[in-house]
Amino acid sequence: MSRSDGSSRRLFLRRALLAAAGVIGSGPLLQGEQLLAAGVPDAFDPEVPNEEVARILREISAGKPIRRGHLTLDMPLVAEDGRVVPVIIESDLPMTPEHHVRAIHLIVDHNPDAHLAAFQLTPAIGSVSISTRIKMKRTTWVRAIAATNTGEIWADYARVQVTLNGCG
Amino acid sequence: MAPRVGDARIRVPDHVARGDLIVVNAIISHPMDTGFFRNADGDPIPAYFIRDVVVTYGGAEIARFTWTSGISRDPIISFTLKADREAPLAMVWTDNKGDVFRQSADIKFASA
Numbered sequence: 273m274s275r276s277d278g279s280s281r282r283l284f285l286r287r288a289l290l291a292a293a294g295v296i297g298s299g300p301l302l303q304g305e306q307l308l309a310a311g312v313p314d315a316f317d318p319e320v321p322n323e324e325v326a327r328i329l330r331e332i333s334a335g336k337p338i339r340r341g342h343l344t345l346d347m348p349l350v351a352e353d354g355r356v357v358p359v360i361i362e363s364d365l366p367m368t369p370e371h372h373v374r375a376i377h378l379i380v381d382h383n384p385d386a387h388l389a390a391f392q393l394t395p396a397i398g399s400v401s402i403s404t405r406i407k408m409k410r411t412t413w414v415r416a417i418a419a420t421n422t423g424e425i426w427a428d429y430a431r432v433q434v435t436l437n438g439c440g
Numbered sequence: 441m442a443p444r445v446g447d448a449r450i451r452v453p454d455h456v457a458r459g460d461l462i463v464v465n466a467i468i469s470h471p472m473d474t475g476f477f478r479n480a481d482g483d484p485i486p487a488y489f490i491r492d493v494v495v496t497y498g499g500a501e502i503a504r505f506t507w508t509s510g511i512s513r514d515p516i517i518s519f520t521l522k523a524d525r526e527a528p529l530a531m532v533w534t535d536n537k538g539d540v541f542r543q544s545a546d547i548k549f550a551s552a
Contacts, residue, residue, distance in 0.1 A: 388511070394501070
């Protein structure tokens with residue numbers, strides 16, 4: 273599984289911002305990276321744009337923290353045709369009866385129906401590797417959020433630039 | 441001949457061994473109209489989309505997808521399956537008009 277260019281670009285931006293904040297230098301930077309790796313909510317998560325997305329996130333997380341990690345949302349940086357935008361969602365979380373991903377939610381911030389899809393899963397599928405194609409109205413953040421049977425919430429985000437409105 | 445609404449195909453690997461993690465690919469013909477577009481005469485095209493997909497393996501439900509018209513026309517979906525028994529993998533798509541479409545593929549272990 274290859275990380276998209278978007279991921280490395282985001283990582284670069286994070287590093288640049290950390291540096292700009294005056295925390296550059298091996299010690300503090302390492303600490304920052306460790307925090308990111310540990311899935312601590314950080315200032316680089318996309319801003320929640322409106323009450324509807326806030327409500328959807330509350331509904332999914334049920335009060336638990338939404339942490340970045342264990343989930344990869346792979347999407348193009350630029351989608352020329354908003355009617356057909358490929359999506360790949362993968363996770364390294366186990367799919368065993370004791371510990372598994374129960375649901376994956378796909379949210380497109382500025383679509384007319386932001387909560388675009390939900391995928392309810394069971395251990396029988398063996399792994400999380402889902403792909404499909406979606407419509408996007410305009411340039412915005414896309415959120416993939418996984419909820420496990422043990423109550424953990426993991427997320428990944430992708431900002432997709434949309435040239436042609438696919439929603440009308 | 442153009443496919444009709446609801447025509448569906450499921451693709452699974454030909455050669456599967458017990459316990460393999462296989463990839464299942466499914467596609468169904470459906471306009472997935474959002475309700476926001478108009479036709480050539482300027483009349484609105486009503487929303488018409490698949491909202492529910494149920495996947496069963498040997499009769500047991502293993503996944504369920506809730507969709508909106510935000511899924512692209514002629515929806516494709518791929519996911520993995522732990523092939524631990526020979527049984528049919530069946531999918532049922534239901535749209536917002538209540539029409540139900542079914543397709544299945546047999547998971548068979550290679551004898552060779």
